[in-house]
Structure formats: C-alpha cells, structure tokens
Ligand code: Q46
C-alpha cells in the first residue's frame with residue numbers, strides 16, 4: 001500500500017500525473033493549495049476582489065465555490081435556471097445550488113429564464129441548431145450583466161483541465177485563430193465586459209470529482225441532457241486515452257500552450273461597442289442575446305422543431 005505524501009498514512013488515492021499518493025483526509029487541502037497556486041500564477045484576483053462564481057450544481061462549480069470560500073475569498077454564487085425538464089435536471093440542480101449556498105453561508109443569485117424570457121432551453125432549442133451555443137450566449141449575457149450590476153469585480157467558472165484541453169484540441173483541429181488567441185485562464189475586464197477567470201484550469205475532472213467526494217459536496221450526478229456534441233465527447237475520450245498511456249501529458253500540453261501566450265494581451269484585436277438595445281458590449285450593433293430575444297418572439301421555423 002502506498003503512503004500519503006503528507007501524513008504517511010495508507011492512501012486511498014493515487015494521482016499518477018503527479019506521482020503522488022494522498023489519503024482522503026489530506027486530499028482536500030492538497031486540491032485547495034493547487035487552486036490557490038493557479039490563482040496566484042495567473043494573477044486572477046486579489047483578496048479584496050468581489051467574486052461571482054457561476055454554479056450549475058455540478059461537481060466542478062460547487063467545488064470551486066467551496067475552495068474559494070475556504071481560501072478566504074468573498075465569493076457569491078450565480079445560478080441560471082435553464083428550464084430543462086428532462087430528468088428534472090433544472091429543478092434538481094437548482095436545489096443542489098440552494099442547499100450548497102446555505103451550507104457555505106453565501107449568497108446565491110438565481111436567474112430564471114422562464115421569468116426573464118418567457119421560456120427555457122427546452123423551447124429555445126427549437127430555434128437553434130446548436131442548443132449549447134444558444135445556452136452559452138444566455139449564460140454569458142446574465143453572468144456579465146449581474147457581475148456589473150451587483151458590483152462584483154470578477155466572474156469565476158468551474159472549467160477544468162479536461163474541458164480546456166478538449167476546447168484547445170477542437171480549436172486546433174479547426175484552426176480557429178480567433179478562439180485560440182482568446183483561450184486563457186484569465187480574460188481581463190474591457191469595455192463593459194467583466195474579468196473572467198478559470199481557477200480549476202490546472203486540475204483534471206477526476207481531481208475535481210475526488211475533491212467533491214472527499215469534502216462531502218452534494219452535487220448533481222446527471223449530466224445536462226443536451227450535453228456537448230458527439231465530436232467533443234469523442235475528443236475527450238481519446239484525449240483521456242492518451243492521458244492513460246502518458247500520465248500528465250494533457251497538463252503538459254495545456255501548460256505549454258498557456259506559456260506560449262504569456263504576456264500577450266487577450267482579445268486586444270476585438271473592438272466592442274454597447275449593444276444598441278441593452279447596452280452590453282458587443283462586436284455587432286445588436287448583441288447576440290438581443291437578437292435571440294427578437295427571434296423567439298416569432299414561432300420557430302419548421303426545420304428547427306425537434
Ligand atoms: S447547460 Fe447549456 Fe451546458 Fe446543457 S445546454 Fe449545453 S451549454 S450542456 S455547460
């Protein structure tokens with residue numbers, strides 16, 4: 001039996017990518033230290049920043065919220081109730097977030113799409129070929145608006161290393177230069193866009209899951225029923241296979257990508273102006289979110305009805 005790298009007790013956990021054994025009692029402190037290092041390394045925020053954590057009820061975002069609280073940051077949560085009825089996904093995830101906010105003793109802001117837009121993703125999906133891209137537009141819009149309106153200084157999301165590597169791989173395959181130039185763990189504030197950070201970016205999905213389990217976080221086990229395309233699932237599976245054969249290779253890949261961008265300003269090439277309707281920053285006259293609001297006033301076109 002291997003020994004815990006900290007307390008020398010027998011381990012239950014072995015992280016091949018770090019060649020490190022840890023017992024369940026020492027694991028949470030190790031994970032929190034890793035996240036603290038990421039925050040420091042990328043200068044994500046200072047102790048007096050007011051952080052808004054975007055939570056979905058899943059293991060990554062709830063783990064992030066707990067880590068930030070334990071590290072002593074002032075971090076409230078924000079949950080967008082998407083109106084996804086399959087497996088009671090939205091109801092269950094909302095309850096998990098509310099219970100978790102109570103446990104942490106922090107504030108949770110809830111945005112309900114039914115109230116805001118008169119419909120949720122179950123209906124909005126009929127207007128778009130890619131449900132997740134419509135959903136992403138909505139979430140980004142409310143995250144930015146709430147952050148600025150409520151006086152927060154930064155938005156933190158629970159994207160982990162696996163998410164980031166999959167995105168990087170997809171961007172490389174498609175040679176999406178615009179996305180590649182903006183992919184970084186911190187996007188500074190600019191012209192009405194709040195600063196965005198990803199403090200779990202150096203930790204794998206498995207590490208976040210172990211943190212949630214070893215620190216008693218009650219999260220929703222089901223994935224969103226609209227969850228990601230077949231292509232990105234297959235990228236993730238194949239990248240995981242690579243990680244199995246070469247432990248640590250994904251972290252190496254991502255770290256070197258970020259290093260190649262160090263000190264290069266993010267998104268300097270993008271010119272933003274206030275949306276002519278809502279005032280949120282956009283590259284077009286009318287922002288994507290306002291265009292969506294216009295679109296859903298009419299019945300969906302037949303080809304999009306599923
Ligand atoms: S919540 Fe929304 Fe995700 Fe569900 S519909 Fe797609 S984008 S998968 S993170």
Ligand code: ZN
Pocket residue numbers: 275276277278279280286287288289290291
């Ligand atoms: Zn707008």
